[in-house]
Amino acid sequence: MNIVLLEPEDIQSDTWVIHSKRQLQHLREHLDITVGQNLKVGVRNGARYTTEIISINEQEVCIRPISDEAVPAKLPVHLIVALPRPKVLRRLIMDSVTLGVERISLIHSYRVDKSYWQTPFLQQLDNYVTLGLEQAGDTIVPEIHMYKRFKPFVEDVLPSLISKETPSYVAHPYAEQSMPVNIPHACSVVVGPEGGFIPYEVDLLTKNGCQAVSLGNRILRTETSISYILGRLFS
Structure with missing residues (x-):
């Protein structure tokens, strides 16, 4: 603290x-x-x-x-992440808040167990946000939204977040393009569940404006990849 x-x-x-x-x-x-x-x-x-x-x-x-x-500045990033296992969710929210993410969306995907949406951890998000803010010396609470249906989110919500000035990157280990480094603008970042997005989901994301990008040939855990992505984009 x-x-x-x-x-x-x-x-x-x-x-x-x-x-x-x-x-x-x-x-x-x-x-x-x-x-x-x-x-x-x-x-x-x-x-x-x-x-x-x-x-x-x-x-x-x-x-x-x-x-x-002075209150530390936020990172100009909207983190969109497939809902992880409940125990991972706690660490993910705390770490993301500590790193300064200004908006978080938790979404469903094929490899997200539907039971995850029933976890009591979702009712305790404010506690994890508080711990993350206290660690960082921050006071400004990030927006947190939840979307229990993947396709409506990607088709109806995601396009409104994307523009030339605010691109959206989906982390995909088999993409040909590499994740950019030290960008000078705001963005959205989409991170899949353990096991990754299925091909249909990657295709739908890219059809609706996301750029599929790779972090290299190592397969990372969700919470590890988020820290790595934020450090890479805003180094």
């Missing part, structure tokens, strides 16, 4: 309150906080501050703002 992310309702005039049990436990166990100590704090979808601790008790920590700090 590199900032404590507060909710807007935690801001009470000049005195702000930290009362989340998870955050309090972290502050006590890892930072050994004391009155007078400075603490980096952000407000969800708001600003980021250096604050001073003014009181501590079992239920809460009270702080006051001292100065503003």
Whole structure:
């Protein structure tokens, strides 16, 4: 945790309150906080501050703002990813938020087990987003959308996201074209499930404006490929 992310309702005039049990436990166990100590704090979808601790008790920590700090810039990317296994979903959301993705869409595909859409992890996305923001020192929550039908998403939603200024790349290990490097513009990136998109899905994506691109001859796990792609595109 590199900032404590507060909710807007935690801001009470000049005195702000930290009362989340998870955050309090972290502050006590890892930072050994004391009155007078400075603490980096952000407000969800708001600003980021250096604050001073003014009181501590079992239920809460009270702080006051001292100065503003810059919020890290987002990556201008829309990450479109086939819904992964529930345990992978947690890491994927946290890592994507930490890396600065500004929009995430979870989609269905042939190799996505339909039971994945019933996982309770989908109801806990806000928790994973919070952990990712706190790790990065960010405060701005990315948009997250879910599409349970592949074909309607590709035909009805995806084309509206694509233009000359904002291309869309689908990661496909057998594509002839390589993934671009250090691009100067926004884009969408489409990443398939474990096992990849089936040929029909790749064809439908390319027919609707995506460019099929390869990351090389190694087959990567979903969460590994996302970190690699974002580092490559925005290095």
